Every structure is written in C-alpha cells, then in structure tokens.
C-alpha cells in the first residue's frame with residue numbers, strides 16, 4: 001500500500017488547523033487563527049474561539065486541499081483532535097470531521113492532541129524512535145511524557161499543577177506592559193537583557209519530580225516589579241524578561257533531561273507554542289548535547305497547534321491498520337493519554 | 339430530489355430526509371440534552387440508510403440556525419456547512435423557531451429555553467409567518483409584552499416557564515424544532531433554485547468576556 005493520504009482537523013484552542021499529509025510527507029498546513037480577537041481579553045476566550053472555528057472551517061478545508069493539490073475524494077482518511085482542549089472548540093472540529101467523513105464516505109480517526117504534538121516531528125525529521133521523552137509546552141498545556149509509540153499508550157510523567165508555561169509568559173508580559181500573546185514579546189525583550197540580573201525561584205512540586213509549577217514564579221516577578229515601582233525606580237524590562245525566561249527554561253529543560261536520564265531514553269522531542277522560544281531551544285540544545293541526548297524540535301510552524309500534526313498521527317494510525325472511530329466519537333476536553 | 343435536514347439548537351437532535359414532493363422519507367430523532375456532538379452524525383447516517391440514499395444523491399441540505407444554546411447549535415451548523423461544501427449542494431439555513439410550529443400552527447409565540455432564566459422567542463401570524471423576532475428576553479417580560487395580543491404560546495420555553503404564561507393557551511405538544519419542517523422549507527427553496535448561503539448561527543448573545551483591568555497587585559498597597 002502506498003502512503004496514506006490523510007486530512008487532519010485541529011480545533012482544541014484558538015487555531016483552526018487543517019493539514020494534509022501523505023504518510024510522513026507534509027502536503028498542506030492551512031491555518032486560521034482567532035488570536036487577534038483574544039488579545040484585548042489577555043487570554044483565549046473559549047466562546048470567541050468556538051465561534052471563530054465555525055466561520056473558518058469550510059474556507060480552511062478548501063485552502064488545505066488546494067495547497068495539497070488533492071481532492072476530498074482522493075483522501076484515504078479524516079483525522080481530528082478529540083481532546084484534550086476547550087470543550088466547545090473541540091466539538092466544532094469533531095462535528096466538522098464527522099460531516100466530512102460522512103459526506104465523502106471516509107474512515108474517521110479521533111486523535112489525542114498531545115500525541116499529535118509528538119507525531120508531527122515525523123514530517124520534519126523522519127520516523128520517531130521509541131521510546132522518546134516529549135516536553136509539550138504551550139498556552140494550554142505543559143506536560144512531560146514518555147512515548148513508547150505515539151499510536152499507542154503514552155505515559156504522563158508530569159505536568160503543570162497550576163499555570164501552563166505559555167500562560168506564565170502571558171501573565172508576566174502583562175505585568176511588564178508587553179502585549180498578548182506574551183511568549184514572542186518576552187523572548188524579544190529578553191535578548192537585550194541580563195538573564196542573571198534577578199534570581200527568580202525555580203518552583204518544585206513536592207513528590208512529583210517531573211511536574212511544573214509556575215504560579216509562584218509569576219508572583220515573584222510581580223512582587224519584584226511592584227517593589228521597584230513603589231521605590232520610584234525604573235523597571236528594567238529586558239532584565240526582568242530575561243531572568244523570568246531563564247527560570248522557566250531552566251525548569252523545563254532540567255526536568256526533561258532528568259526524565260531522559262532516569263528512564264534511560266536518548267531522544268527528546270519538544271513541541272507546543274513555547275518550543276518556538278529561542279532561549280528554550282538554545283538551552284535544550286546545549287544540555288542535550290552534554291547529556292548525549294538527541295534533541296528533536298519541529299520547525300516553529302509545526303510546534304504551534306496545526307492540522308498537519310493531526311494528519312501526521314492519523315496517517316501513522318492508518319499505516320498501522322488501526323480501527324477507525326465510530327460516528328458517535330465524542331470530543332473529550334480532558335482526554336487522557338492512555 | 340432528496341433533501342437532508344437537521345437541527346441541534348435544542349435538546350431534540352432531529353434529522354430527516356424529505357423529497358421535493360413534500361414527503362418525509364425518513365426521520366430519526368433523539369431527546370438528549372448536551373449530546374448533539376455524539377448523536378448528530380449517527381442519526382444522519384441512520385436517516386440516509388433508511389432512505390436508501392447515499393450522500394451523493396442529496397440535492398440540498400436544510401439546517402436550523404438557532405437561536406439556541408451555542409455549543410449544541412454549532413454542531414448542526416458546522417456539520418451542514420461542511421457537508422454541503424463537500425457534496426457541492428446548497429445548504430439552506432432557517433431560523434430554528436420557524437420549524438417548531440407544524441403546518442397547522444399560527445397566531446402564536448414560539449418560545450424556547452435560552453438558559454440563565456431567559457428565553458428565545460418569535461411571533462407568528464395566522465398564516466404561520468414570523469412577524470417579530472427571534473429575540474432574547476426574560477419569560478415574564480415576553481408574557482407582559484404580548485398578553486392580550488397573542489392567544490397562544492408553543493415551544494419548550496413556554497412549558498418550562500408556564501407560570502409566566504398562565505394567561506395564554508399553552509401548547510404542550512409542540513416543543514422543539516423538527517428537521518422534517520426544515521427539510522420541507524429547504525426543499526421548496528431548492529426547487530426555486532435558490533443558491534445556498536453562508537450559514538451563520540443566530541447567537542443573539544455576545545460572548546460574556548470582559549477585557550481585564552490592570553494586573554492585580556500581589557503586594558499589599
């Protein structure tokens with residue numbers, strides 16, 4: 001059998017993504033984002049995101065098929081993010097995928113969003129070896145996983161117990177008067193700053209060596225900034241941004257490298273929107289090299305939520321002969337990995 | 339020509355296949371609050387199978403555009419938009435309240451549940467044409483506005499808030515939009531050669547999100 005042609009739909013947060021792949025080959029990655037509509041609210045508003053998904057769905061499917069130069073009739077399967085994510089947003093994608101599957105008579109596959117963040121790297125760097133450790137960091141999730149095989153059960157090693165890493169960037173950006181989403185703006189501001197200027201705390205979760213906590217860090221930054229303001233001093237935005245970013249990156253990479261070492265795994269995949277952070281990439285490269293771990297980070301465009309990652313995992317499921325989902329597939333906001 | 343229609347704007351997930359001769363060929367319905375996402379596609383599949391019709395034999399689609407609770411409503415609207423586009427047939431959207439009254443209805447208010455102690459309502463004349471609405475409001479205000487002017491109320495919202503509508507004749511048997519009615523309306527429009535339009539859900543409410551104020555201080559002032 002030739003490599004399966006799969007269309008993937010992603011609507012777990014604020015991006016309407018429709019991707020087309022042929023096996024591990026990326027053919028199209030169409031995206032409509034409602035991020036600008038959320039900016040004035042300082043975070044993703046679920047109802048705004050869900051409305052935007054409805055509006056964007058048909059045009060985004062069109063753009064994906066056009067860019068891939070294929071027709072719906074040629075597609076072998078439809079894949080869709082079943083969870084985890086925002087309930088109302090997921091529901092729009094799942095309904096759309098079922099409608100496509102029904103209309104075109106195609107098998108339907110519901111996939112796990114986190115597993116898709118890992119599987120997407122097959123489009124960039126070839127098949128994933130098993131097992132690998134995955135660090136997934138975005139505005140919606142921060143998890144450390146061990147992945148024996150992305151089409152099978154994935155084991156969660158740890159996750160954030162409060163804010164997601166991307167959320168911490170958003171909140172600290174607000175404290176520093178930088179726009180939403182905070183990640184790229186903090187990254188840019190930090191380039192001119194001294195990462196050692198302020199020793200912000202590295203949060204530890206008791207009895208959970210691979211879990212994250214960012215709310216204490218966020219509060220520490222706010223307290224430090226307020227103290228400067230109260231003293232009538234100028235706030236050194238670049239230094240604060242760099243020091244905050246260093247604390248987040250240090251925690252993320254330290255936990256990920258420890259997980260690889262403890263589990264005797266020599267491949268680390270990093271995904272999610274925060275994987276676009278330049279300091280995270282640099283520190284991960286350095287420490288993985290030191291620890292003889294092979295680091296795999298998809299290109300930034302494939303790190304953020306997109307439809308190609310769903311199609312990439314869907315294609316892998318088709319290749320492995322997995323059974324399709326039935327038409328009563330439910331969107332599951334808290335879908336677990338196993 | 340066969341027309342597939344459905345509505346997910348209320349707890350009744352309703353699907354029908356009708357023909358342009360005005361016949362209901364098949365119909366599948368389930369009353370299941372908050373299950374629109376799971377139920378719609380299997381019910382469509384069943385209705386098409388009962389009609390002996392592959393999807394590519396459909397000539398048009400009909401769908402209820404609401405108003406209704408948003409999460410369920412979107413399931414029907416996005417499904418119709420995607421299916422119609424994939425099949426390259428027109429999709430005809432209709433206000434869901436228009437599909438509550440059967441052929442005999444008229445001179446009444448149709449009222450459905452909007453949650454949060456509010457209802458969606460529309461007013462229909464004796465011929466069954468919508469003359470006011472759809473709008474959103476508290477049931478007592480709707481009752482005050484039309485008391486003495488409209489004799490009858492129908493729809494699940496009227497039954498739910500029957501204490502507000504004590505001065506009206508309450509139709510306890512006409513509760514939800516029916517896909518068969520949407521299908522017959524869509525079939526008429528398809529026969530007239532009307533093109534399908536972009537399907538926009540009738541929300542009637544803004545997303546309730548407030549832009550944040552300045553960041554909260556963490557140190558006592």
Ligand SMILES: [Zn+2]
Nearest residue numbers: 117138272305
């Ligand atoms: Zn994600």
